[in-house]
Amino acid sequence: MARTITLAVLQTALSDDMDANIARISDLVRDAAGKGADVILPSELFAGHYFCKTQDEKHFAKAYPWKTHPAVAAMAKLAGELGVVIPVSIFEKAGPHYYNSAVMADADGSLLGVYRKSHIPDGPGYQEKYYFRPGDTGFKVWDTKKGRIGVGVCWDQWFPEAARAMALMGADVLLYPTAIGAEPPEVGEGDTAARWRRAMLGHAVSNCIPVAAANRIGTEQDQTFYGTSFICDEAGEILADLGRTEEGAAIAAIDLDHVDRARAAWGFFRDRRPELYGALVKPQSEG
């Protein structure tokens, strides 16, 4: 029997009302499941507005332990009901620590565990180092009922090491929930939508693996998120995507047996030279 997986990425504007956002995402999940999606990816931190725009201690009250976050509870229930896999991006509280995390809800409604975002950005509009401790879980690949799925979170998507590590761990596909937008021209790099895609299409090609990213849209204060969520195949060809203001889901079916054969034939994993990659793991303390 052919091994196929149908991916969906959800794209919507979000309010600052968690219950309303959970309801909105739930509607989109139901729609995508109705269209045959096996794995459904909402965007990053969908419980509310992207609060990392500024540094304000009041936002720490929005974090919950990963097992009891209301968004996790709602998505796990939905995942079990619909028989779909949902990676759930949340602001996690773990004792004195706070993480930007993704909780994996499997298609029977069980929770497989938590991944804590490894790479934390910091810059105008993205004050994440104030809120999130760099993740301590290492990269994770999840054996779900629908396939073996690697999930990175937003800033992770710019790092070839994260994609490679998940591919080496046997991921069938890589998923990235995201919250990224165009900066006002006076700060930062302006509109980064094209390079955002390029980085991930590069991961797809270099690892011969399909990649999907879900980004939010809408304007929160003066920060406009650029959407352009997509699913690409193992050659980096876009299979389905959404525009900068489009609400909804992009859905694509992937033949994982074809991807496996292509990955074998290309031979990247045959030809790697780990003994030459020492520079990549040199500890920061050694300069």
Next chain:
Amino acid sequence: MARTITLAVLQTALSDDMDANIARISDLVRDAAGKGADVILPSELFAGHYFCKTQDEKHFAKAYPWKTHPAVAAMAKLAGELGVVIPVSIFEKAGPHYYNSAVMADADGSLLGVYRKSHIPDGPGYQEKYYFRPGDTGFKVWDTKKGRIGVGVCWDQWFPEAARAMALMGADVLLYPTAIGAEPPEVGEGDTAARWRRAMLGHAVSNCIPVAAANRIGTEQDQTFYGTSFICDEAGEILADLGRTEEGAAIAAIDLDHVDRARAAWGFFRDRRPELYGALVKPQSEG
């Protein structure tokens, strides 16, 4: 004073006559230098036809020690005369070993050393594992009179580890001499030109570094090389390129101070987590 570098990538069909090829490449180098290029990149193994199409022991006679290869001697002389840097791709003989190598000719005509291709492909049309021992030099970044330059060779260009290692070593730009073409549909992946670019545009974005690749064109036996040589900036935007059958040079000037500022502001190198990248250097013997 602004730190700028002007790159040129050369694209031409090649005969199986080394003297004629050296003369042809020399003409293109002169033209590019006349247009202001500082660093001029010919394509891979330009001394002759791409002999790795098949396995034939007669081709080993085409290898020379790197210091005395006729192509190296000619390019070093030209580099000194024109005051330009030229990475010279050759089939190298080193005692009993044979490598696919790049020799760095600096702008005063001196030779800075040799890099031996780390990643060796093997597949229909690319029987390189028969000819070339995997390189033993590790990745190299060259302090030339025109800038700090990382050079990988062809198959290396698909490996994020190679690009990252050279970026970590302080490269200002990454260069890749190449010989790659479209396969007949009955073998391999067919036309790979789009994914070839995507892999390298990904390296550019992920390392915030300009990338240039020079590929050959023309048909040798039934193997057609697809050209599409290019120079892109640190955002992966194409600055200059050539078509699939176009002879000549693509040339672009790059403001290295701007690139340095962008790389600092993006913060990828600030946010890396080497302690989480262990999977990337796991020895092959450990599975």
